[in-house]
Amino acid sequence: MNLLEETIAKIEPQDEAIRALAHTRLESLTMPYWALGRLLDLAEELAGITRSLHPAVARKTIFTMAGDHGVVAEGVSKYPQEVTPQMVANIAAGGAGINALAHQSGASVVVVDMGVAADLSELAASGKIVSRRVGPGTKNMAEGPAMSREEAITAIENGIGLAIQAKDSVDVFGTGEMGIGNTTPSSAIVAAFSGRPVADVTGHGTGIEEEQFTHKVRVIEKSLRLNQPDPHDGIDVLSKIGGFEIGGIAGLILGAASLKKPVVIDGFISTAGALIANALCPTARQYMIAAHRSVEQGHRAALELLGKQPLIDLDLRLGEGTGAALAMNFVEAAIRVLTEVATFEEAMVSKAQ
Amino acid sequence: MNLLEETIAKIEPQDEAIRALAHTRLESLTMPYWALGRLLDLAEELAGITRSLHPAVARKTIFTMAGDHGVVAEGVSKYPQEVTPQMVANIAAGGAGINALAHQSGASVVVVDMGVAADLSELAASGKIVSRRVGPGTKNMAEGPAMSREEAITAIENGIGLAIQAKDSVDVFGTGEMGIGNTTPSSAIVAAFSGRPVADVTGHGTGIEEEQFTHKVRVIEKSLRLNQPDPHDGIDVLSKIGGFEIGGIAGLILGAASLKKPVVIDGFISTAGALIANALCPTARQYMIAAHRSVEQGHRAALELLGKQPLIDLDLRLGEGTGAALAMNFVEAAIRVLTEVATFEEAMVSKAQ
Numbered sequence: 001m002n003l004l005e006e007t008i009a010k011i012e013p014q015d016e017a018i019r020a021l022a023h024t025r026l027e028s029l030t031m032p033y034w035a036l037g038r039l040l041d042l043a044e045e046l047a048g049i050t051r052s053l054h055p056a057v058a059r060k061t062i063f064t065m066a067g068d069h070g071v072v073a074e075g076v077s078k079y080p081q082e083v084t085p086q087m088v089a090n091i092a093a094g095g096a097g098i099n100a101l102a103h104q105s106g107a108s109v110v111v112v113d114m115g116v117a118a119d120l121s122e123l124a125a126s127g128k129i130v131s132r133r134v135g136p137g138t139k140n141m142a143e144g145p146a147m148s149r150e151e152a153i154t155a156i157e158n159g160i161g162l163a164i165q166a167k168d169s170v171d172v173f174g175t176g177e178m179g180i181g182n183t184t185p186s187s188a189i190v191a192a193f194s195g196r197p198v199a200d201v202t203g204h205g206t207g208i209e210e211e212q213f214t215h216k217v218r219v220i221e222k223s224l225r226l227n228q229p230d231p232h233d234g235i236d237v238l239s240k241i242g243g244f245e246i247g248g249i250a251g252l253i254l255g256a257a258s259l260k261k262p263v264v265i266d267g268f269i270s271t272a273g274a275l276i277a278n279a280l281c282p283t284a285r286q287y288m289i290a291a292h293r294s295v296e297q298g299h300r301a302a303l304e305l306l307g308k309q310p311l312i313d314l315d316l317r318l319g320e321g322t323g324a325a326l327a328m329n330f331v332e333a334a335i336r337v338l339t340e341v342a343t344f345e346e347a348m349v350s351k352a353q
Numbered sequence: 354m355n356l357l358e359e360t361i362a363k364i365e366p367q368d369e370a371i372r373a374l375a376h377t378r379l380e381s382l383t384m385p386y387w388a389l390g391r392l393l394d395l396a397e398e399l400a401g402i403t404r405s406l407h408p409a410v411a412r413k414t415i416f417t418m419a420g421d422h423g424v425v426a427e428g429v430s431k432y433p434q435e436v437t438p439q440m441v442a443n444i445a446a447g448g449a450g451i452n453a454l455a456h457q458s459g460a461s462v463v464v465v466d467m468g469v470a471a472d473l474s475e476l477a478a479s480g481k482i483v484s485r486r487v488g489p490g491t492k493n494m495a496e497g498p499a500m501s502r503e504e505a506i507t508a509i510e511n512g513i514g515l516a517i518q519a520k521d522s523v524d525v526f527g528t529g530e531m532g533i534g535n536t537t538p539s540s541a542i543v544a545a546f547s548g549r550p551v552a553d554v555t556g557h558g559t560g561i562e563e564e565q566f567t568h569k570v571r572v573i574e575k576s577l578r579l580n581q582p583d584p585h586d587g588i589d590v591l592s593k594i595g596g597f598e599i600g601g602i603a604g605l606i607l608g609a610a611s612l613k614k615p616v617v618i619d620g621f622i623s624t625a626g627a628l629i630a631n632a633l634c635p636t637a638r639q640y641m642i643a644a645h646r647s648v649e650q651g652h653r654a655a656l657e658l659l660g661k662q663p664l665i666d667l668d669l670r671l672g673e674g675t676g677a678a679l680a681m682n683f684v685e686a687a688i689r690v691l692t693e694v695a696t697f698e699e700a701m702v703s704k705a706q
Contacts, residue, residue: 030443031450032559036675037648077387078705083626086702090383090627095695097384103693104686143368207705208383234459295390313666314683322389329682330667333457342448349439352431352560 003157004251008281010037010258014048022047028343032352036337038311042289043334049262057262057335060107060328062174062321063162063252066099066119066129067245070135070146070179074219077181078206081137084180085118087320091178092128097318098176101325105332107174109321110291112153115244116179121184132158134244139206141185141223145240152239156276159251163259172293172331173256173263174291175270175322177245178257180206183296186272188220188241192229193275193305200246201298203268234279242276249273251328254280257287264289264331265308266324267316270295289331291314292323355602356510361634363611375400381696385705389690391495391664395642396687400642402615405450408524409690410615413460413681414526415674416515416605417451419482421470421484421490423499424533427572429537431559434490437533438471444531444673445481445699451529451673458681460527462674463652465515468597469532491591494576496539499665503602505592509629512604516612525684526616527625527644528608528666528673531597533559536649539625541573541594543651545582546628553653556621556670587632596631603628607633610640617642617684618661619677620669622650627659645669645676673684 001010007346010075026040026293029351034040046055066088072081084203091111102109111129117137124131134155147155163173183205184209190201198220204213211223227240238247256263257277265274277284292312303310311327344351354362377642379393381387387393399408403550419441425434443449444464464482466473468492477484482540487508500508514525537557543554551573557566580593591600609616610630618627618641630637643656645665656663664680697704 027409030440030448031671033668035671036450037561039667039669039679065553075395080706083703086700087383090700090702092694093695095383095608095693095700097382097389097690097694100660100693101686102660104682107663167472184419191625202426206388272405276423281427291703311667314403314664316388316392317390326392326683326686329457329679331678336365340448340453341450342443345447347439347441350433350436 003160007160007254007258008099011281012284013283014286015051016344018051019044019048022338024323026338030344030347030349032294039334039337042330046056046262050170054339055335056334059163059169059171060174061166061170062098062102062107062109062176062324064109064111064176064178064321065114065245065248066111066178067115067243068179069185070138070140071142071219072154072181073140074142076184076216078112078220079180079201080210081117081180084178085120088120088129089123090124091291095264096320097322098325101322105325107325107328111134112248114248134246138243139249141227142219145227146242147237147239149239155244155247156201156251159248160255160318161250163254167259172328173252173261174321174324175249175252175263175273176266176317176324177310179243179245182243182269184220185241185243185246186208186269187298189225189237189275189304191224191271192237192241193231194301196301201301203296203298225296234276237279238276242351246273246276250276253277253288254284257284262289263287263304264291264324266291266321267294267319268299269319271299271302275302278306291327356513357506360513362607362610364636365632365637366636368404368681371404372401374460375406375691381693382694383697385702386534391686392690395683396691399615399688401472403613407692408688410524410685412522412524413450413527414676415455415462415521415529416624416626417458417462417529417531417674418467418598418601419531420468420596421532422596423491423493423536424495424537425534426493426571427570428494429569430534431561432532432533432632434470435555437469437531440470440475440531441473441482442476445476447664450546450671450675451678453673458678460678460681465601468599470506491596494580494594495572498580499595500592502588505588508600509604512601513608516605517606520612524603524612525681527674527677527681528602528605528616529619529677530602530622530672532596533600535567535596537573537597538594538596539575539622540651542590542628543655544577544589545594546584546656549654554654555647556651587629590632591629599626599629603629606630606641607637609615610637615642616640617644617677619644619674620647620672621652621674624652624655628655631659644680647665
């Protein structure tokens with residue numbers, strides 16, 4: 001059994017007994033019935049995930065997975081590929097959106113080179129980023145598979161390894177990514193799993209205009225026709241139309257689920273990774289918390305496939321893990337409600353008549 | 354000129370020049386154009402409010418205004434009136450929802466007795482709550498005005514006084530409330546200002562069933578018919594169909610606006626207070642940040658009157674300032690983005706092609 005199979009074998013459903021205890025406690029808090037709405041739903045989920053009525057959530061880490069995409073040769077993005085390593089350096093230096101938002105919510109950021117098409121060995125040697133390279137960017141999926149089946153498994157296992165290494169230092173995982181062109185494989189993945197028309201699950205990425213959008217849709221359609229990914233085989237989908245960072249995200253999610261820890265899924269690309277994880281192990285869904293609803297139109301379809309309602313809807317479309325960082329506030333808030341609010345009995349407050 | 358008039362005279366529009374500078378900076382951050390969406394809109398607002406490109410937001414305080422309502426004699430609420438002082442004590446002791454959520458977002462909570470129908474002098478003497486009592490609860494608005502015009506002005510000026518006293522110790526104000534029955538005057542206020550049918554702006558408060566809901570609508574309709582509040586006169590509306598805590602909230606908002614500081618408006622009852630402030634001084638709207646969309650159906654109409662889109666939509670309906678406390682995270686996040694994220698030039702990242 002390889003690491004991927006071992007990890008999947010360890011993923012168990014949430015603990016329903018603890019969920020029920022949490023539910024009872026939440027119902028008896030000094031407030032009208034379920035008056036903090038989805039924050040209470042989240043508290044119940046976190047109890048079920050962690051098997052605890054006092055879930056640890058203090059140590060939060062966002063793993064921002066970086067990778068490049070051969071399909072950018074087709075002209076699907078507004079930014080040149082060199083922006084991927086530039087933004088990796090920017091995040092490593094603390095100057096990106098994810099740094100500011102992680103700073104606000106008290107999360108750490110780990111930048112991972114999953115396969116950037118540039119030499120990042122200096123940054124890795126200095127400890128500012130972590131190297132889990134599968135290759136120097138994927139191949140062009142419009143001309144054949146983005147990667148081999150072995151590379152797909154390696155990408156996922158690298159993500160699993162990151163989660164397992166962090167098991168004693170992280171309470172809540174968060175996903176994020178950086179990779180010029182990566183809304184293109186993400187839309188392809190959503191189309192493959194949902195069966196919806198590509199144009200319905202494709203967005204404007206970093207801000208392309210209509211003409212380039214039409215072209216992007218055609219490139220994705222061609223990639224799907226050429227590669228025929230099997231939606232019943234997550235590895236097949238990842239290898240044919242995915243990305244190294246998307247595989248890393250899928251692995252991080254599976255690893256977190258195997259550790260019985262919550263994992264906050266960022267936006268569109270992270271949700272594509274979550275769809276791969278879900279295809280490999282549907283039970284892993286029970287450990288996923290959807291952070292936000294992206295502007296990318298395919299995100300809605302992706303979240304529906306996972307049966308998840310996101311916590312935040314602020315027209316974000318940056319990625320990097322920014323939505324996950326913001327949502328960490330709600331994770332902590334939910335647990336503070338579960339653990340710090342008095343019950344009617346404790347506070348001697350009269351109940352409803 | 355009384356304190357209310359003086360305060361209104363000091364309220365100026367946001368600074369458009371600083372807004373423009375903030376906009377230029379936000380456009381040049383290392384991310385696709387406006388890729389953090391409404392968080393960037395919020396950063397721009399905060400710059401315009403505070404006249405600064407480095408707005409101070411570290412010191413956040415939620416003022417939870419408590420008051421009782423004579424209209425509970427009509428049987429509009431599911432909870433007995435004694436719950437108001439019990440919950441005031443619970444908040445003062447740190448055991449309520451607002452305490453947990455303020456704890457999470459790093460906000461302080463100040464509980465204010467604006468007019469609870471119980472003797473809270475011990476709590477006030479111990480310093481655990483602040484006393485700004487206008488009276489021992491309002492009169493029953495279904496039988497006449499809830500309070501006199503003088504009392505309405507006193508309630509508002511008490512709120513203004515709280516803001517002014519905090520001018521050197523608070524960067525961001527938040528509103529909150531506690532008062533059994535207070536969705537009833539809030540719906541009446543929204544109906545008065547919007548002209549909409551009462552049934553369209555009335556909700557189920559703490560959880561009343563259909564029969565009691567129909568009764569609640571009739572009580573509000575009767576109160577409006579009997580009192581004929583003038584929507585062009587905020588003091589008239591507050592005095593006839595308002596509440597002491599609603600007046601306190603209106604005053605806190607006006608006070609914050611006069612100090613050029615942002616004020617985060619909690620849920621339905623707080624927004625009713627904001628409507629009173631808006632009627633007295635429409636420019637005050639420029640200092641309001643809508644925290645969340647409440648389950649209470651009248652809240653949507655109230656937010657539309659203010660032209661505000663809320664930041665959070667988590668099916669909250671607790672009040673106390675809980676939504677404002679959660680939204681403080683986004684206020685801080687917006688400012689961290691404005692002040693901590695590098696521009697393309699600073700980070701030497703390539704721009705879009």
